[in-house]
Amino acid sequence: MSLFDGARARTLRLEARIGIDDLAVAAGISPNTVRYAESGIHQPRPRVANAIAKALGVTLAELAPCGPPLTLRDVRRRLGLTQAQMAARIGVVRQMVSQVERGVTGVRSPSTWAAAYRLTPSQWSSAQKASRDLxxxxxxxQTHRRRRQQQRGTTA
Structure with a gap:
């Protein structure tokens, strides 16, 4: 499952004029679970994401769109955190967060990092791979551009 888009779920809920409590009852989950999913505090489990989508009358793809995979930086920003705040959550220095988000270095405890980014370990690994690939x-x-510039310079 791609990352659940809580903001999109909230927008759809508000457009349908459905309260949090009513959505929770329709989805068979608690109101706090709805709040957490919409706010991005937690990535809901697939069962919960499916229940919210069904209660809103939309497909799961509308709430967890398949598109370019999110990078760790995207996920951190969706949580509204700076690199320094994320570093404090994990117990590392800000530069470490920067290096991991750029795919420069790996981590010793992926589960700790996943929890800090509010992702499952599998989602975190996918976001880390997307960061590295980007x-x-x-x-x-950049390398291709430099080579073309150098070739133009030697042929001119």
Missing amino acids: VRRKVAA
């Missing part, structure tokens, strides 16, 4: 693509594009 940086690799950027570096490859």
Whole structure:
């Protein structure tokens, strides 16, 4: 499952003029679970995400869209946290968060990092891979541009 888009779920709920308590009853979950899912505090389990989607009358794909995978930076920003705040949550320095989000370094305790980003370990691994792949693509594009500039300079 892709990352659940809590803001989208909240928008759909408000557009349908459904209260949190009513959505919770329709989905068979607690009101706090709805609040947490909408706020991004927790990524809901697939069963809960499906129940919310069904209660809102939409497909799960509308609440957990398949698109470009989210990077760790995207996830952190959705939580409304800075790198320094994330570092404090994990118990590391800010530079470590920066390096991990850029895919420069790995981590010893993925489950600790996943919990801090409010992801399952599997979701965290996917977001970490997306972060690393994004940086690799950027570096490859820069290298390609430099080579083309150098070739133009030697042929001119």
